[in-house]
Amino acid sequence: MTIKNIAIVVCAFSFIACSCGKTTQNTQSVVAYEKISPDFSGDSAYAFVDKQVAFGPRVPNTAQHIACGDYLVAELKRFGAEVTEQKMVVTAYNGTKLNARNIIGSYGMDKKNRVLLFAHWDTRPYSDHDADPANHKKPLLGANDGGSGVGVLLEVARVLQTKSPEIGVDIIFFDAEDYGVPVFSEMYGGSTDHTWCLGSRYWAENPHIPGYKAKFGILLDMVGADGAKFYKEYYSKRYASNIVEKVWSTAGQLDHGAYFIGEDGGGVTDDHVPVNEVLRIPSIDIIDYNPKTDSGFFHAWHTQKDDMSNISKETLIAVGQTVLEVIYKEK
16 A cells, blocks of 8 residues: 555644532443444454465465465355455556456345445565565565454454344455555656555456445454554545544444544555545545654564564454444444
8 A cells, every 4th residue: 555645734622611619529420331242352363364474475476375365265155255256367567467366255145234344465575665675575474464454354254154243244355455566666756556456446346246335344454563553544534434433433432442543644545445436435444554653554564574473462353343343233
């Protein structure tokens, strides 16, 4: 994904009320929030991330990519999903033809009201932000960048098999998201947004079901790092501000507010953009992006250090339980 720095000015006004004389004590009790969704297992989600990483880098046109894709298909089927494989050939920024596939698992096919959950399952062929230039053309493991979102959604799929929500759910693992122009390319520096998110752009133009509709969509990208902070991403607010508030308020009710920050972040060109702009499905991006840091992303982003040492079960739980609660509250 690429970054767009967008300045958002927020004006806040504080009002202080002073009372004189007698004070009264507020004796109103606070009712604790009771979640309605089944428990999300951090151990299970962690294991799903670890299994992907064990295949090695999942770069299109490699044996590791094919093997991991087969694994994802098998897992969704094991968890009772109706699985569709959308195979396609897309063209990378440098003309390389990528043999890619979007993997779709659907639940409650008879239900008209649906929610879309998605993440990318490929990994970047370059470690172009590594501190060592010798690593720039090496593929990365993508434990957090790719693996974490898929791991959370596999655990969501496992839970959906045990208890059906009132709405239908479609889980999509998009391919060829992370093959965008590297920083060492002569093309770098101009507008390169079109070189990213190739799988989701293909699906948005060619949905697996003609006329596919969903009430809203939630993208998970880099959702496993220890100490992750999820700011309210610009395009998410632009296209689906009500969904942003729905998810962030739910996270707060579940005591995960330390992860879901109630502040605006920058804009990220990610898989939710074509879903919003082409299919017009209001979709948000839960992404560990902090506009106050140098790169904006977590410390091992697009480096050789994006491995399992960065993955936190607590972060996976915070994201996964929040997503489950949103789903099971939906009518």
